[in-house]
Amino acid sequence: MARLSSAQPYLCAVIRPQAIRQMLRWEWELEYRRSNGWFLPVLFAAMVAYLCSLLVREPSPTVWLALLWMTIVFSALQTASRSFSASAGQWLYLNQIVQPIELLLGKTMSTAGSSLLVTWTGLLLFGLWLGWPHIPETDASVATWPFLVSISLGAIAISATLSFTAALASKMDRGTGMMAILSLPLLLPTLLVSMRASKLALLGETPLVLYPNWAGEILMAAIPLALGGLLFPYLWRS
Amino acid sequence: MKAWKILAIVLVGYSLYAGLMFDVPRLVILNETIRNLYFHVPMWFSMIALLGGSLAYSFRFLRSGTEGQPSNLDRDNQARSFAEVAMVFAMLGLFTGMIWAKATWGAYWTADPKLQGTAVTLLIYAAYFILRTSIDDPEKRARLAAVYNVFAFVLMIVFIGILPRMTDSLHPGNGGNPAFGNYDLDNGMRMVFYPAVLGWILMGWWIATLRVRLERLRYRNNH
Numbered sequence: 001m002a003r004l005s006s007a008q009p010y011l012c013a014v015i016r017p018q019a020i021r022q023m024l025r026w027e028w029e030l031e032y033r034r035s036n037g038w039f040l041p042v043l044f045a046a047m048v049a050y051l052c053s054l055l056v057r058e059p060s061p062t063v064w065l066a067l068l069w070m071t072i073v074f075s076a077l078q079t080a081s082r083s084f085s086a087s088a089g090q091w092l093y094l095n096q097i098v099q100p101i102e103l104l105l106g107k108t109m110s111t112a113g114s115s116l117l118v119t120w121t122g123l124l125l126f127g128l129w130l131g132w133p134h135i136p137e138t139d140a141s142v143a144t145w146p147f148l149v150s151i152s153l154g155a156i157a158i159s160a161t162l163s164f165t166a167a168l169a170s171k172m173d174r175g176t177g178m179m180a181i182l183s184l185p186l187l188l189p190t191l192l193v194s195m196r197a198s199k200l201a202l203l204g205e206t207p208l209v210l211y212p213n214w215a216g217e218i219l220m221a222a223i224p225l226a227l228g229g230l231l232f233p234y235l236w237r238s
Numbered sequence: 239m240k241a242w243k244i245l246a247i248v249l250v251g252y253s254l255y256a257g258l259m260f261d262v263p264r265l266v267i268l269n270e271t272i273r274n275l276y277f278h279v280p281m282w283f284s285m286i287a288l289l290g291g292s293l294a295y296s297f298r299f300l301r302s303g304t305e306g307q308p309s310n311l312d313r314d315n316q317a318r319s320f321a322e323v324a325m326v327f328a329m330l331g332l333f334t335g336m337i338w339a340k341a342t343w344g345a346y347w348t349a350d351p352k353l354q355g356t357a358v359t360l361l362i363y364a365a366y367f368i369l370r371t372s373i374d375d376p377e378k379r380a381r382l383a384a385v386y387n388v389f390a391f392v393l394m395i396v397f398i399g400i401l402p403r404m405t406d407s408l409h410p411g412n413g414g415n416p417a418f419g420n421y422d423l424d425n426g427m428r429m430v431f432y433p434a435v436l437g438w439i440l441m442g443w444w445i446a447t448l449r450v451r452l453e454r455l456r457y458r459n460n461h
Contacts, residue, residue, distance in 0.1 A: 164389060171382055174372050181368060185361040186390060189397040216400070223396060227389050234300045235385045 015105060019098045023106035026094070031110070037082060038114060045075040045122040053129035061133035061202060068126050069195060072155060073187065075118040076111075080162035081179045083111045084170035100236040104163065104228045111166075112159040119155040123148075135203060142204035150201045150210070153217035154194030160224040161186050167228075167235060190220040243444055249437025253280075256430045263427070267342050274338045276430050280438035281331030285359075287439045288324035288446055292317045293391045296384035303381070312454065314380035317387060318370065319449035325363050327442055332356055351401040352409040358397055362390045 031037045048071045056063060084107065086094070094103065135142075165183035172178055197213035257276035265272060295317035303309030335353075336346045347353060369386055373379035 161393070168382060168386060168389075171378070172369070172373055178369065178372060181365045182386065185358050185365060186393045188358055189393060189400055192401065220396075223392065224389075227392055231300075231385045231388055234303075234381065 015099075015102055019102045020106045020109070023094070023098055023102065024110060027106070027110040031114070038117070040082070041075050041079040041114060041118045042121050044078045045071055045118045046125055048074060049122050049125040049129060052126070056130070059130065059133070061135055062199075064126070064130060064133040065195065065199060065202065067130075068122065068151075069154075069191060069198075071122045071126070072115075072119050072151070073158060073184075073191065075122060076115040076155065076158050076162055077180060077183065079114040079118060080111050080159065080166040080183075081169065081176060083107050083114075083163060084166045100233045101229050103236070104167065104232045105225070107167070108160055108163040108225060108228075111163045112156045115155045115159045115162075116152055119151055123151060133202065142202070146201040146205075146207060146210055147198060149214065150194065150197040150217070153214055153221070154190070154198065157190045157194065157217050157221040158187060160221040160228075161190060164224055164228045164232070167232065171235065190217075193217055193220055242440055246437055246440035246444055249433045250441050253430055253434035253437055257434065260430060261426060271338055271341045272427075274334060275427065276434045278331060278334040278338055279431070280435045281327050281334060283435045284438045284442035285324045285327040285331060288320050288327065288442050289391060291443070291446065292320035292324060293388060295320060296387040299380060299384045300388075309377065309380065311376060311380055314376075314384065315453045315457070316450050317384060319453060320446045321363055321366060321387070323442055323446040323449060325360070326445075327438075328356065328360055328363075332360075350409050355394075355398040355401055359394055362394055366390060 052067045052071065056067065059067065098106065162183055165186065166179060169176065169179045169182060193213060193216040197210060197217055200210055200213060253276055257273055262270070262272050295313050299310060299313035299317060302313055335356075339348065340346050366383060366386055370379055370383050373382060
């Protein structure tokens with residue numbers, strides 16, 4: 001793969017699918033095959049879910065959903081804060097094969113993948129330990145797939161913001177502690193939209209009502225990515 | 239002294255006098271607290287204007303380092319000073335708003351989109367200042383802070399934009415409550431309100447430029 005000079009104009013950089021594929025393969029090798037790195041956030045999610053089940057017995061649907069989102073957010077935070085930690089030698093290699101924008105996109109994709117894994121694990125364990133929330137007003141036959149879509153889109157949107165703040169924190173001297181402070185205020189709009197989408201899905205609303213909220217979730221994934229595309233090259237210089 | 243600074247003094251002075259002395263409409267619940275419109279709302283306009291200035295300077299700082307040019311650390315000084323003064327205005331807006339809320343809604347704090355938007359803005363910029371203090375190298379600090387400033391500003395605007403559509407509100411201009419501009423604001427109030435907004439924006443800008451100049455002198459003293 002030809003090495004691209006970092007001095008080329010950033011805004012019109014072309015994203016090469018091959019470079020992204022290369023990166024994802026690299027992530028897969030490092031995270032899932034050669035180490036147990038992926039297991040850490042999953043274990044974290046499981047622990048938080050179990051803690052929730054100990055602290056609350058038969059929560060109301062709102063509380064259940066709030067606890068689920070808290071679990072998802074903090075597990076995703078764990079996932080994302082690991083995503084930009086690599087040794088100097090690994091960075092040297094990565095910076096040779098990909099451009100900054102491709103790096104951000106690839107990292108966001110791998111973080112989103114890990115976050116989805118964590119989210120679904122959390123959801124499964126919530127269903128197991130806390131039970132599925134019981135909503136009195138609706139009949140029992142509420143489809144679960146709209147809820148799954150809402151949760152999954154929310155996890156992807158959260159990963160988009162977190163990947164960028166993780167990159168920022170990785171450039172700082174005391175970055176790990178800063179990660180939560182930098183990202184949590186920025187996650188609030190995403191969380192509000194996702195919370196609303198998942199709540200409506202849980203109440204058994206028709207997809208017609210849900211589509212605008214899903215569009216909102218997709219938008220909340222697109223905005224940080226677009227901003228990241230604009231800003232990441234400045235961040236990654238040095 | 240430049241003309242716009244004289245204008246700032248005249249307009250703020252006028253709005254202080256007129257805001258307290260001129261006649262206002264007699265409305266139930268609001269009563270005389272309607273005068274707070276002249277003091278509370280301009281704080282928010284000024285904050286947004288100053289944050290916009292901070293954003294522009296951050297972006298100019300990032301641009302200054304490209305194409306082989308050395309990056310201009312003074313742009314970073316400007317971005318930081320504008321954000322600092324904007325936060326002072328945010329605090330003032332928050333406190334004047336809380337007093338007003340106690341008088342009309344009965345509580346200092348409600349779970350209101352406007353208040354949440356304020357809280358988030360304060361949190362985001364608190365994170366911005368903490369980010370600045372935790373990096374020692376000035377060049378690196380300036381770059382990371384500028385990147386965060388641009389990123390955070392856009393998400394903050396998104397937050398303020400979508401929040402009122404997500405929740406109901408007591409605040410004018412949200413959730414079915416009309417804004418003052420629609421029909422409550424009579425012509426007499428307009429003649430005080432708009433000069434107050436312009437005056438406070440200019441005043442805030444002036445304070446921020448003073449802060450910038452102070453930092454420049456400090457920098458020159460140390461080097």
